[in-house]
Amino acid sequence: MSLPYSNSTSGRSAMDDIRKTIQAFGCSKFAPMEDFAEGKVIIQFEYRGRMVQVEANAKGYAAAWLKENPYSSRMRMSKAEHERRALEKGQIAVWSILRDWIKGQLTAIETGILSFDAAFLGQILLPTGETIYERTTSQGLLPAPENDAKP
Template sequence: MTKYAQGTTVSSDKSRAEIESTLRRYGATSFMYGSAPDRAIIAFEAFDRRVKFELPMPNPQATEFTRTPGRNHLRSPADAAKAYEAAVRQKWRALALCIKAKLEAVESGITTFEAEFLAHIVLPNGRTVHDEVAPTVSIAYQSGKVVPLLGKF
Protein backbone atom coordinates (compact mmCIF):
# COMPACT_ATOMS: atom_id res chain seq x y z
CA MET A 1 0.00 0.00 0.00
CA THR A 2 1.30 3.45 -0.90
CA LYS A 3 1.58 6.03 1.86
CA TYR A 4 -0.61 9.11 1.63
CA ALA A 5 1.18 11.93 -0.23
CA GLN A 6 4.13 9.75 -1.15
CA GLY A 7 6.02 11.66 -3.81
CA THR A 8 4.56 15.02 -2.80
CA THR A 9 6.48 18.11 -3.79
CA VAL A 10 4.85 20.26 -1.10
CA SER A 11 7.60 21.43 1.24
CA SER A 12 7.57 20.61 4.93
CA ASP A 13 7.49 24.35 5.70
CA LYS A 14 4.40 24.80 3.55
CA SER A 15 2.66 21.87 5.23
CA ARG A 16 3.51 23.25 8.68
CA ALA A 17 2.16 26.67 7.68
CA GLU A 18 -0.99 24.99 6.34
CA ILE A 19 -1.46 23.19 9.65
CA GLU A 20 -1.16 26.48 11.54
CA SER A 21 -3.59 28.20 9.18
CA THR A 22 -6.07 25.32 9.45
CA LEU A 23 -5.87 25.34 13.25
CA ARG A 24 -6.50 29.08 13.39
CA ARG A 25 -9.42 28.79 10.95
CA TYR A 26 -11.04 26.21 13.23
CA GLY A 27 -10.55 28.23 16.43
CA ALA A 28 -7.04 27.64 17.77
CA THR A 29 -5.79 30.65 19.69
CA SER A 30 -2.11 29.71 20.01
CA PHE A 31 0.34 27.68 17.94
CA MET A 32 3.86 26.41 18.58
CA TYR A 33 6.35 24.45 16.49
CA GLY A 34 9.66 22.86 17.41
CA SER A 35 12.00 20.33 15.91
CA ALA A 36 14.84 17.97 16.76
CA PRO A 37 16.68 15.50 14.52
CA ASP A 38 14.33 12.66 15.44
CA ARG A 39 10.99 14.49 15.71
CA ALA A 40 8.98 17.62 15.19
CA ILE A 41 6.35 18.88 17.59
CA ILE A 42 3.38 21.08 17.01
CA ALA A 43 1.26 22.28 19.87
CA PHE A 44 -1.76 24.52 20.01
CA GLU A 45 -4.52 25.78 22.27
CA ALA A 46 -8.15 25.49 21.29
CA PHE A 47 -11.42 25.15 23.20
CA ASP A 48 -9.60 25.66 26.52
CA ARG A 49 -7.31 22.69 25.88
CA ARG A 50 -3.63 22.39 25.05
CA VAL A 51 -2.87 19.81 22.38
CA LYS A 52 0.46 18.37 21.26
CA PHE A 53 1.38 16.21 18.27
CA GLU A 54 4.81 14.63 18.01
CA LEU A 55 5.78 13.78 14.46
CA PRO A 56 8.54 11.16 14.42
CA MET A 57 11.15 11.88 11.80
CA PRO A 58 12.88 9.14 9.85
CA ASN A 59 16.53 8.36 10.45
CA PRO A 60 18.49 9.84 7.51
CA GLN A 61 21.02 6.98 7.90
CA ALA A 62 18.34 4.31 7.40
CA THR A 63 18.87 1.85 4.56
CA GLU A 64 15.74 3.09 2.79
CA PHE A 65 17.59 6.35 2.14
CA THR A 66 21.19 5.23 1.79
CA ARG A 67 20.52 2.29 -0.55
CA THR A 68 18.51 2.05 -3.77
CA PRO A 69 15.34 -0.02 -3.47
CA GLY A 70 15.51 -3.47 -5.00
CA ARG A 71 19.12 -3.42 -6.18
CA ASN A 72 20.52 -2.35 -2.81
CA HIS A 73 23.27 -0.16 -4.25
CA LEU A 74 24.72 2.63 -2.17
CA ARG A 75 23.11 5.97 -3.05
CA SER A 76 25.14 9.12 -3.49
CA PRO A 77 24.88 11.54 -0.56
CA ALA A 78 22.79 13.87 -2.74
CA ASP A 79 20.36 11.08 -3.72
CA ALA A 80 20.15 9.88 -0.11
CA ALA A 81 19.31 13.43 1.00
CA LYS A 82 16.59 13.69 -1.68
CA ALA A 83 15.02 10.40 -0.58
CA TYR A 84 15.11 11.48 3.05
CA GLU A 85 13.54 14.88 2.29
CA ALA A 86 10.78 13.15 0.31
CA ALA A 87 9.97 11.01 3.35
CA VAL A 88 9.90 14.06 5.61
CA ARG A 89 7.57 15.90 3.19
CA GLN A 90 5.25 12.87 3.16
CA LYS A 91 5.06 12.82 6.97
CA TRP A 92 4.16 16.52 7.13
CA ARG A 93 1.43 16.10 4.50
CA ALA A 94 -0.01 13.15 6.45
CA LEU A 95 -0.06 15.19 9.66
CA ALA A 96 -1.78 18.07 7.86
CA LEU A 97 -4.45 15.66 6.59
CA CYS A 98 -4.90 14.10 10.04
CA ILE A 99 -5.42 17.40 11.81
CA LYS A 100 -7.67 18.81 9.10
CA ALA A 101 -9.85 15.67 9.13
CA LYS A 102 -10.20 15.77 12.91
CA LEU A 103 -11.17 19.45 12.90
CA GLU A 104 -13.67 18.97 10.09
CA ALA A 105 -15.25 16.02 11.91
CA VAL A 106 -15.69 18.26 14.96
CA GLU A 107 -17.03 21.16 12.88
CA SER A 108 -19.51 18.84 11.13
CA GLY A 109 -20.85 17.52 14.43
CA ILE A 110 -19.60 13.99 13.83
CA THR A 111 -17.60 14.01 17.05
CA THR A 112 -16.43 16.43 19.74
CA PHE A 113 -13.11 18.20 20.04
CA GLU A 114 -12.37 16.37 23.28
CA ALA A 115 -13.10 12.94 21.78
CA GLU A 116 -11.17 13.58 18.58
CA PHE A 117 -8.03 15.02 20.19
CA LEU A 118 -8.15 13.20 23.56
CA ALA A 119 -4.89 11.27 23.19
CA HIS A 120 -3.02 14.47 22.34
CA ILE A 121 -4.44 16.73 25.08
CA VAL A 122 -1.68 17.92 27.39
CA LEU A 123 -2.41 17.47 31.09
CA PRO A 124 -1.21 19.90 33.79
CA ASN A 125 1.83 17.66 34.41
CA GLY A 126 3.00 18.20 30.80
CA ARG A 127 2.24 14.67 29.66
CA THR A 128 -0.45 13.82 27.14
CA VAL A 129 -3.51 11.74 27.96
CA HIS A 130 -2.00 9.00 25.80
CA ASP A 131 1.24 9.07 27.82
CA GLU A 132 -0.76 8.63 31.03
CA VAL A 133 -3.30 6.05 29.87
CA ALA A 134 -1.47 3.82 27.37
CA PRO A 135 0.39 1.72 29.99
CA THR A 136 -2.87 1.02 31.83
CA VAL A 137 -4.63 -0.01 28.62
CA SER A 138 -1.75 -2.34 27.80
CA ILE A 139 -1.96 -3.97 31.25
CA ALA A 140 -5.71 -4.39 30.89
CA TYR A 141 -5.34 -6.19 27.56
CA GLN A 142 -2.50 -8.39 28.80
CA SER A 143 -4.22 -9.37 32.04
CA GLY A 144 -7.83 -9.27 30.90
CA LYS A 145 -8.64 -7.09 33.92
CA VAL A 146 -9.44 -3.42 33.89
CA VAL A 147 -7.08 -1.53 36.15
CA PRO A 148 -8.31 1.68 37.76
CA LEU A 149 -6.67 4.61 35.99
CA LEU A 150 -6.27 6.68 39.14
CA GLY A 151 -5.97 3.92 41.70
CA LYS A 152 -8.28 3.46 44.66
CA PHE A 153 -9.68 6.38 46.59
Protein backbone atom coordinates in the same frame (compact mmCIF):
# COMPACT_ATOMS: atom_id res chain seq x y z
CA MET B 1 0.65 0.59 -4.46
CA SER B 2 3.13 3.28 -3.53
CA LEU B 3 3.60 4.65 -0.04
CA PRO B 4 1.18 7.54 0.52
CA TYR B 5 2.85 10.97 0.57
CA SER B 6 6.02 9.61 -1.09
CA ASN B 7 5.68 12.24 -3.81
CA SER B 8 4.81 15.12 -1.46
CA THR B 9 6.56 18.37 -2.20
CA SER B 10 4.73 20.85 0.02
CA GLY B 11 6.82 20.35 3.15
CA ARG B 12 6.88 23.62 5.03
CA SER B 13 3.95 25.11 3.14
CA ALA B 14 1.89 22.37 4.82
CA MET B 15 2.89 23.95 8.15
CA ASP B 16 1.36 27.24 6.99
CA ASP B 17 -1.77 25.34 5.96
CA ILE B 18 -1.98 23.80 9.45
CA ARG B 19 -1.66 27.23 11.06
CA LYS B 20 -4.39 28.68 8.84
CA THR B 21 -6.70 25.70 9.46
CA ILE B 22 -6.46 25.72 13.23
CA GLN B 23 -6.66 29.51 13.37
CA ALA B 24 -9.86 29.44 11.30
CA PHE B 25 -11.19 26.78 13.68
CA GLY B 26 -10.70 29.14 16.63
CA CYS B 27 -7.46 27.93 18.16
CA SER B 28 -5.65 30.61 20.11
CA LYS B 29 -2.05 29.34 20.05
CA PHE B 30 0.13 27.51 17.53
CA ALA B 31 3.73 26.31 17.82
CA PRO B 32 5.49 24.09 15.27
CA MET B 33 8.80 22.49 16.22
CA GLU B 34 11.30 20.09 14.69
CA ASP B 35 13.48 17.79 16.77
CA PHE B 36 16.32 17.10 14.35
CA ALA B 37 18.04 14.49 16.52
CA GLU B 38 14.85 12.42 16.89
CA GLY B 39 13.55 13.20 13.40
CA LYS B 40 10.23 14.44 14.80
CA VAL B 41 7.85 17.18 13.85
CA ILE B 42 5.85 18.44 16.82
CA ILE B 43 2.86 20.75 16.63
CA GLN B 44 1.22 22.31 19.66
CA PHE B 45 -1.96 24.33 19.66
CA GLU B 46 -4.58 25.47 22.13
CA TYR B 47 -8.34 25.30 21.74
CA ARG B 48 -10.62 26.61 24.49
CA GLY B 49 -8.02 26.04 27.18
CA ARG B 50 -7.03 22.57 25.94
CA MET B 51 -3.37 22.28 24.92
CA VAL B 52 -2.77 19.68 22.23
CA GLN B 53 0.51 18.18 21.04
CA VAL B 54 0.69 16.17 17.83
CA GLU B 55 3.90 14.42 16.72
CA ALA B 56 5.06 12.67 13.58
CA ASN B 57 8.36 10.90 13.06
CA ALA B 58 10.23 11.44 9.79
CA LYS B 59 12.54 8.53 10.62
CA GLY B 60 9.56 6.19 10.83
CA TYR B 61 8.35 7.38 7.44
CA ALA B 62 11.88 7.02 6.03
CA ALA B 63 12.02 3.41 7.25
CA ALA B 64 8.72 2.65 5.52
CA TRP B 65 9.98 4.33 2.33
CA LEU B 66 13.20 2.29 2.42
CA LYS B 67 11.19 -0.89 2.83
CA GLU B 68 9.26 -0.02 -0.32
CA ASN B 69 12.36 1.31 -2.13
CA PRO B 70 15.27 -0.88 -1.02
CA TYR B 71 18.81 0.08 -1.95
CA SER B 72 20.38 -1.59 -4.96
CA SER B 73 23.99 -1.46 -6.10
CA ARG B 74 22.63 -0.43 -9.52
CA MET B 75 21.54 2.93 -8.14
CA ARG B 76 23.66 5.95 -8.99
CA MET B 77 24.21 6.76 -5.33
CA SER B 78 25.69 5.21 -2.24
CA LYS B 79 23.57 3.43 0.34
CA ALA B 80 24.13 6.36 2.73
CA GLU B 81 22.90 8.81 0.07
CA HIS B 82 19.85 6.62 -0.53
CA GLU B 83 19.10 6.59 3.20
CA ARG B 84 19.59 10.38 3.37
CA ARG B 85 17.12 10.72 0.50
CA ALA B 86 14.61 8.60 2.42
CA LEU B 87 14.92 10.85 5.47
CA GLU B 88 14.45 13.95 3.30
CA LYS B 89 11.28 12.40 1.88
CA GLY B 90 10.12 11.66 5.43
CA GLN B 91 10.79 15.22 6.56
CA ILE B 92 8.58 16.52 3.74
CA ALA B 93 5.88 13.85 4.07
CA VAL B 94 5.24 14.22 7.81
CA TRP B 95 4.19 17.86 7.41
CA SER B 96 1.63 16.87 4.78
CA ILE B 97 0.43 13.92 6.86
CA LEU B 98 -0.08 16.13 9.90
CA ARG B 99 -1.84 18.78 7.79
CA ASP B 100 -4.30 16.26 6.41
CA TRP B 101 -4.84 14.48 9.74
CA ILE B 102 -5.48 17.70 11.67
CA LYS B 103 -7.76 19.01 8.94
CA GLY B 104 -9.68 15.72 8.99
CA GLN B 105 -10.08 15.79 12.77
CA LEU B 106 -11.25 19.42 12.74
CA THR B 107 -13.71 18.66 9.93
CA ALA B 108 -15.09 15.74 11.96
CA ILE B 109 -15.56 18.11 14.90
CA GLU B 110 -17.22 20.82 12.79
CA THR B 111 -19.64 18.33 11.27
CA GLY B 112 -20.56 16.76 14.60
CA ILE B 113 -18.94 13.39 13.97
CA LEU B 114 -16.61 13.82 16.95
CA SER B 115 -16.25 16.17 19.90
CA PHE B 116 -12.94 18.01 20.26
CA ASP B 117 -11.96 15.82 23.20
CA ALA B 118 -12.79 12.63 21.30
CA ALA B 119 -10.84 13.76 18.22
CA PHE B 120 -7.69 14.75 20.11
CA LEU B 121 -7.97 12.79 23.37
CA GLY B 122 -4.60 11.06 23.07
CA GLN B 123 -2.85 14.29 22.14
CA ILE B 124 -4.27 16.55 24.88
CA LEU B 125 -1.46 17.78 27.12
CA LEU B 126 -1.76 17.30 30.87
CA PRO B 127 -0.33 19.87 33.31
CA THR B 128 2.68 17.54 33.71
CA GLY B 129 3.63 18.10 30.06
CA GLU B 130 2.79 14.56 28.97
CA THR B 131 -0.08 13.67 26.68
CA ILE B 132 -3.03 11.61 27.83
CA TYR B 133 -1.76 8.82 25.58
CA GLU B 134 1.67 8.90 27.24
CA ARG B 135 0.06 8.79 30.70
CA THR B 136 -2.24 5.87 29.88
CA THR B 137 0.67 3.97 28.35
CA SER B 138 3.07 4.59 31.23
CA GLN B 139 0.46 3.52 33.78
CA GLY B 140 -0.69 0.48 31.80
CA LEU B 141 -4.31 1.66 31.73
CA LEU B 142 -5.01 -0.02 28.40
CA PRO B 143 -4.38 -3.68 27.70
CA ALA B 144 -1.74 -4.44 25.12
CA PRO B 145 -3.17 -4.97 21.62
CA GLU B 146 -3.78 -8.54 20.60
CA ASN B 147 -1.34 -10.06 18.17
CA ASP B 148 -2.92 -10.01 14.70
CA ALA B 149 -0.39 -12.41 13.20
CA LYS B 150 -1.93 -15.42 11.51
CA PRO B 151 -0.50 -18.83 12.45
